[in-house]
Amino acid sequence: MTDIIHRVGIKAPLSKVYAALSTIEGVAGWWTAATTGVSEPGETIDFEFMTPGGERIGAMAMRVVAMDPDKQVHWRCTAGPDEWIGTDVVFRLVHEDDYTIVRFGHRNWREAVEFTEHCSMKWAIFLLSLKQLVETGEGRPSPNDIKIDNWN
Amino acid sequence: MTDIIHRVGIKAPLSKVYAALSTIEGVAGWWTAATTGVSEPGETIDFEFMTPGGERIGAMAMRVVAMDPDKQVHWRCTAGPDEWIGTDVVFRLVHEDDYTIVRFGHRNWREAVEFTEHCSMKWAIFLLSLKQLVETGEGRPSPNDIKIDNWN
Numbered sequence: 001m002t003d004i005i006h007r008v009g010i011k012a013p014l015s016k017v018y019a020a021l022s023t024i025e026g027v028a029g030w031w032t033a034a035t036t037g038v039s040e041p042g043e044t045i046d047f048e049f050m051t052p053g054g055e056r057i058g059a060m061a062m063r064v065v066a067m068d069p070d071k072q073v074h075w076r077c078t079a080g081p082d083e084w085i086g087t088d089v090v091f092r093l094v095h096e097d098d099y100t101i102v103r104f105g106h107r108n109w110r111e112a113v114e115f116t117e118h119c120s121m122k123w124a125i126f127l128l129s130l131k132q133l134v135e136t137g138e139g140r141p142s143p144n145d146i147k148i149d150n151w152n
Numbered sequence: 153m154t155d156i157i158h159r160v161g162i163k164a165p166l167s168k169v170y171a172a173l174s175t176i177e178g179v180a181g182w183w184t185a186a187t188t189g190v191s192e193p194g195e196t197i198d199f200e201f202m203t204p205g206g207e208r209i210g211a212m213a214m215r216v217v218a219m220d221p222d223k224q225v226h227w228r229c230t231a232g233p234d235e236w237i238g239t240d241v242v243f244r245l246v247h248e249d250d251y252t253i254v255r256f257g258h259r260n261w262r263e264a265v266e267f268t269e270h271c272s273m274k275w276a277i278f279l280l281s282l283k284q285l286v287e288t289g290e291g292r293p294s295p296n297d298i299k300i301d302n303w304n
Contacts, residue, residue, distance in 0.1 A: 002155075006276075007269035009301030097302040103269055117159035117255055124158075124276030128300075148280070149161030150249040 004106040004120040008127045009099035012134045014070040017100040020134050021073045021091050030130040030139035041067055044078065049152070050143045057142075057152055060084060083115055100134075102127065121148050156258040156272040160279045161251035164286045166222040169252040172286050173225045173243050182282040182291035193219055196230065201304070202295045209294075209304055212236060235267055252286075254279065273300050 010017050020026035024045065028035040034048035041064050049057040060080025065088070067073050072092045077084040092103040104127060109116055125146050133139030140146060162169050172178035176197065180187040186200035193216050201209040212232025217240070219225055224244045229236040244255040256279060261268055277298050285291030292298060 003264065004272075005264060005269040006273040007266060007301055007303075008273055009303075099302045101301060103266065112155065112157060114159060114255065117157040120156075120272065121158040121160055121276050121279065124273050127273065128298075131300075146280075148283075149159055149253060150251045151159075151161075 001107070002109040002112040002116060004104075004109070004116065004123055006102075006104040006120075006124055006127055008102045008104070008131055009096070010102065010131045010134050011098060012100055014093055014095050014100050016134050017093055017102065017130075018070045018073075020130060021093075021102075022067055022069075026133075028141060030133040030141050031126050032142040033144075034142070037061075038064075039067070040064060045075070047080075052143045054143075062089065081115070083109060083113065102130070115151075118149060118151050122152065153259070154261040154264040154268060156256075156261070156268065156275055158254075158256040158272075158276055158279055160254045160256070160283055161248070162254065162283045162286050163250060164252055166245055166247050166252050168286050169245055169254065169282075170222045170225075172282060173245075173254075174219055174221075178285075180293060182285040182293050183278050184294040185296075186294070189213075190216075191219070192216060197227070199232075204295045206295075214241065233267070235261060235265065254282070267303075270301060270303050274304065 022039055024035050024039050032047050032049050037045040039045055043064055045062050048059045051057060061078045062075035063078050065074040065076050070093060075089045077087050087109055088107045090105045094101050106123060129139040174191055176187055176191050184199050184201050189197040191197055195216055197214050200211045203209060213230045214227035215230050217226040217228050222245060227241045229239050239261055240259045242257045246253045258275060277300060281291040
C-alpha cells in the first residue's frame with residue numbers, strides 16, 4: 001500500500017478550516033467548483049473536474065466515512081479513476097502556533113504508479129488553494145487550478 | 153520504507169531541465185540560493201536554508217550518486233536532518249507532449265513521520281519553483297520560497 005501525505009499550516013481558527021473541508025460550499029471553494037451531494041457521514045459527495053475550456057477531465061465520488069468537528073474529515077472513494085477506488089482521503093486538524101495544521105493523507109493506493117506521482121503534486125496544489133481560500137477568501141478550485149503537467 | 157513522489161511537467165527541452173538539476177548554479181536557482189560544492193558523481197553538494205530574515209533553518213549535504221545527461225540526477229543525503237540521512241533524491245526526466253516530465257522521488261525514508269508530510273508538501277513547492285525557473289528564467293529558491301506551515 002502507498003500513501004500520499006502532506007502537511008500545510010493555515011493562519012485561521014480550526015472551525016474555519018473545518019468548514020472548508022466539511023461543507024459542499026467549502027470544498028467547492030478550493031478543490032473543484034463542481035462539487036455536489038451531501039456532506040454527512042454515510043452520504044456521498046460527487047466531484048467533477050473540467051478544463052478551463054469546459055472539457056470534462058474526470059469525475060469521482062467519495063462516501064463520507066467520518067466527520068469530527070474541528071478534528072477530521074474522512075472520505076472513501078467509491079467511483080472515479082480505477083487507482084482511486086477504495087482509497088481513503090483523510091484531513092486531520094490540530095492547532096499549533098497560530099496555525100491550523102492540516103495533516104493530509106490520500107491513503108491505501110494499491111501501488112505507487114506514475115499517476116500517484118501526478119496526484120501527489122496535484123494534492124499539494126489543492127492544499128495551497130485551501131490555504132489561500134481560508135486565509136484570503138478566494139481559492140483556486142478546478143477549473144482555475146494551477147496546471148502542473150501534460151495531464152492536468 | 154517510505155517515498156515522497158511527485159510528477160511535474162516543464163515546457164522546455166530536456167537539456168534545459170537537466171542543466172537546472174545538474175549544476176550548482178541551476179540548483180541555486182530553484183531550491184536554495186545557498187548551494188555550494190561540486191556537482192559531479194562521487195562529489196558532494198552542500199545546501200543551506202535560511203529564513204528571509206537571514207536566520208539559519210537547516211543545512212544538508214548530498215553525495216552525487218549518478219548523473220546521466222538528459223535522463224537523471226541521483227543524490228544521496230550524507231548530512232542534515234536525522235530523518236534524511238541515507239535517503240535518496242532522484243530526478244528522472246522524459247520528454248512527452250512538448251513537456252519535459254520530471255519524475256521526482258525522495259526515497260527510502262525509514263518511516264513516514266509528520267516531518268515527511270511537511271517535506272512532501274515542500275518538495276512540491278520547490279518543483280513548482282524549478283518549473284518557474286526553467287519556463288520564465290526566475291525561480292523561488294530559499295530564502296524566497298513559499299512558506300507552507302509553522303515549520304517553514
